[in-house]
Amino acid sequence: MDVVVFTKFVPDPQGTPTLGPDHLLVRGADGALDPGDEYGLELALQLVEAEGGHVTAVSMGPEEALAGLQRALAMGADDGVLITDASLRGADALGTARVLAAALAGRTWDLAIAGVESTDGYTGTVPATIAELVDAAGISAVRRLERAEAGIRVERQVEAGFDVLECPLPAVITVTAGANEPRYPSLKGIMQAKQKPLERLGIEDLGLSADDVAPTQAVVEVTDAPSTAGGEVIVAGDDAVARIADLLAEAKVI
Amino acid sequence: MSAIWVYAPVISEGPHAAALELLTKARTLGDQVAAVALGPGASAAAEELGSHGASTVYAGDDAVYVEHPGRPAADALATLVDRHHPALILFPTTYDARDVAGRLQARTGSTLMSNATDLPARDRARTEIFGGAKVVDVELGGPEPRLVLVRPHSFPAEPAGGSAEVVPIDVDLADDRRGARIVERHEEAAAGPKLEEAPVVIAGGRGLGGPEAFGILDDLASAIGGAAVGASRAAVDAGWVPYSFQIGQTGKTVKPEVYLAVGISGALQHVVGMKGARRIVAINKDAEAPILKMADLGVVGDLFQIVPQLAEEIRRRRSAG
Ligand SMILES: Cc1cc2nc3c(=O)[nH]c(=O)nc-3n(C[C@H](O)[C@H](O)[C@H](O)COP(=O)(O)OP(=O)(O)OC[C@H]3O[C@@H](n4cnc5c(N)ncnc54)[C@H](O)[C@@H]3O)c2cc1C
Ligand SMILES: Nc1ncnc2c1ncn2[C@@H]1O[C@H](COP(=O)(O)O)[C@@H](O)[C@H]1O
Numbered sequence: 001m002d003v004v005v006f007t008k009f010v011p012d013p014q015g016t017p018t019l020g021p022d023h024l025l026v027r028g029a030d031g032a033l034d035p036g037d038e039y040g041l042e043l044a045l046q047l048v049e050a051e052g053g054h055v056t057a058v059s060m061g062p063e064e065a066l067a068g069l070q071r072a073l074a075m076g077a078d079d080g081v082l083i084t085d086a087s088l089r090g091a092d093a094l095g096t097a098r099v100l101a102a103a104l105a106g107r108t109w110d111l112a113i114a115g116v117e118s119t120d121g122y123t124g125t126v127p128a129t130i131a132e133l134v135d136a137a138g139i140s141a142v143r144r145l146e147r148a149e150a151g152i153r154v155e156r157q158v159e160a161g162f163d164v165l166e167c168p169l170p171a172v173i174t175v176t177a178g179a180n181e182p183r184y185p186s187l188k189g190i191m192q193a194k195q196k197p198l199e200r201l202g203i204e205d206l207g208l209s210a211d212d213v214a215p216t217q218a219v220v221e222v223t224d225a226p227s228t229a230g231g232e233v234i235v236a237g238d239d240a241v242a243r244i245a246d247l248l249a250e251a252k253v254i
Numbered sequence: 255m256s257a258i259w260v261y262a263p264v265i266s267e268g269p270h271a272a273a274l275e276l277l278t279k280a281r282t283l284g285d286q287v288a289a290v291a292l293g294p295g296a297s298a299a300a301e302e303l304g305s306h307g308a309s310t311v312y313a314g315d316d317a318v319y320v321e322h323p324g325r326p327a328a329d330a331l332a333t334l335v336d337r338h339h340p341a342l343i344l345f346p347t348t349y350d351a352r353d354v355a356g357r358l359q360a361r362t363g364s365t366l367m368s369n370a371t372d373l374p375a376r377d378r379a380r381t382e383i384f385g386g387a388k389v390v391d392v393e394l395g396g397p398e399p400r401l402v403l404v405r406p407h408s409f410p411a412e413p414a415g416g417s418a419e420v421v422p423i424d425v426d427l428a429d430d431r432r433g434a435r436i437v438e439r440h441e442e443a444a445a446g447p448k449l450e451e452a453p454v455v456i457a458g459g460r461g462l463g464g465p466e467a468f469g470i471l472d473d474l475a476s477a478i479g480g481a482a483v484g485a486s487r488a489a490v491d492a493g494w495v496p497y498s499f500q501i502g503q504t505g506k507t508v509k510p511e512v513y514l515a516v517g518i519s520g521a522l523q524h525v526v527g528m529k530g531a532r533r534i535v536a537i538n539k540d541a542e543a544p545i546l547k548m549a550d551l552g553v554v555g556d557l558f559q560i561v562p563q564l565a566e567e568i569r570r571r572r573s574a575g
Contacts, residue, residue: 093368094396097359125353128352128356139434140323154434159349161439161497163439165323165436178490217393217396231548233541234551236554243553245568248454254568254572
């Protein structure tokens with residue numbers, strides 16, 4: 001089974017995010033492979049380890065995003081594709097989906113895997129748009145997957161619990177956090193990653209033009225939210241419990 | 255002016271509650287408001303959708319919309335859009351609606367904005383970032399219809415007393431384009447009141463250390479009475495409680511009278527789901543935890559001591575009358 005995993009390079013997930021003067025998120029070199037994409041990558045690796053095939057990690061981003069692909073390769077992906085292009089700066093969900101869909105369209109694949117939502121953009125819509133652009137089936141919020149006659153059989157997290165679905169291939173799925181425990185790259189994996197194929201593409205290589213990826217929405221204003229008057233912080237002791245109970249009584253809930 | 259539409263998934267209880275919120279907002283943005291109701295019971299839902307502001311309800315009662323998530327609904331919407339050319343379509347934020355909106359975007363080539371918390375105008379959406387610290391206004395360009403996914407509880411749902419004309423949808427979707435099919439449903443129902451409706455929400459985080467400790471939150475909830483128990487994503491990902499407990503960006507949005515955060519640090523993605531609470535109480539052993547700074551009452555201390563004592567204190571006050 002040939003699996004494509006979409007992995008995004010995001011600003012340091014542990015850091016404090018900031019906006020630049022252009023209202024875009026500041027993306028420094030201290031970014032990382034989106035931790036939310038590692039669950040899908042782990043799922044892909046396990047699938048291919050079990051039945052053979054190929055895992056390709058695909059990322060759209062600046063030059064620095066290579067570091068994210070290196071990590072994906074070190075975890076075990078067979079090859080990587082970086083789509084980087086000056087025209088992609090500030091790309092919105094539609095532009096991103098067009099680029100990633102075009103990257104899929106040019107290869108053979110059975111399953112494409114994305115995160116449920118990216119840590120920095122969290123639109124959560126890019127994978128479904130990709131699926132429709134390539135005219136494929138899809139399932140979001142997958143937490144378990146197995147092969148089935150129909151293609152795949154998955155558990156999908158839903159508000160009330162979980163659903164079991166069957167889906168033909170090719171399909172584009174998103175994998176939830178908590179689906180598995182993503183592996184750490186081993187030293188051997190890190191060494192091997194350096195030898196693995198890494199392809200770099202611009203949007204013209206994908207048959208797209210700058211118009212196709214021009215943003216259709218623009219930030220016009222950013223303001224600080226009115227600061228909520230901070231409350232009181234007390235240290236647990238004699239009256240902390242009574243104070244909480246007082247507050248509950250004041251709120252008329254006890 | 256062309257119409258504003260609201261996507262209204264229909265579930266067994268009727269139209270999705272957030273669709274009624276969106277209709278309430280939509281009618282302030284223009285006088286032509288329609289709902290697209292999909293799922294068995296869609297025609298019957300038209301009355302409620304109409305009373306909340308839809309003058310037209312495009313209704314698809316076919317079970318295909320609930321058996322096959324995403325694709326058939328997007329297909330129906332795309333066909334309707336081709337016929338009627340709305341200016342704007344509002345979607346409630348659910349996994350299914352995100353998939354529908356995402357797929358529709360591929361068909362219409364129009365802009366799609368997620369996580370909106372307000373719509374200051376027909377071509378403008380507002381969102382909050384960095385856990386609500388900054389408010390961002392986005393201008394929606396490109397071809398119509400603009401698509402906006404709105405976070406639940408962004409607006410109150412208020413009936414206006416109108417009624418809707420029902421237009422049945424006759425979209426025929428080929429079998430091989432229906433996509434994934436649901437073959438089993440498993441409910442992980444929680445006891446007690448619903449998280450979104452409870453006047454008191456007690457949420458547990460990684461600080462609880464394991465599933466057993468949720469027992470002390472349950473006990474506190476029963477001491478209070480009418481309280482629901484929720485969780486941070488860390489507790490859900492660890493498998494301590496089901497996803498239906500999750501509060502935050504990828505979980506539920508709650509606005510109770512009192513929110514009690516227990517062993518939760520207050521990450522940005524958690525905060526967006528609970529900052530609308532009227533009063534926030536936090537119990538955390540780390541004096542630097544961000545949740546303490548946003549709480550009306552923050553208590554620095556060990557939850558394993560404080561929570562049982564609190565339950566006892568409430569019971570004592572009760573019996574003292
Ligand atoms: C795209 C994306 C979406 C996300 N969506 C969500 C979401 O919907 N909801 C959500 O909650 N998170 C979400 N997160 C995760 C979020 O970033 C945090 O990782 C998560 O909220 C942390 O959970 P926590 O506060 O329980 O754990 P931690 O951050 O580990 O905090 C545990 C706290 O418990 C305290 N503690 C430990 N022991 C005790 C004790 N004995 N007594 C008192 N206090 C104690 C500690 O001091 C600490 O502050 C999302 C992340 C991403 C990237
Ligand atoms: N620039 C990108 N490069 C690679 N994958 C991406 C990119 N943007 C989004 N994705 C994928 O789509 C998922 C959802 O992203 P989003 O719609 O931005 O929340 C992510 O978890 C990734 O798997």
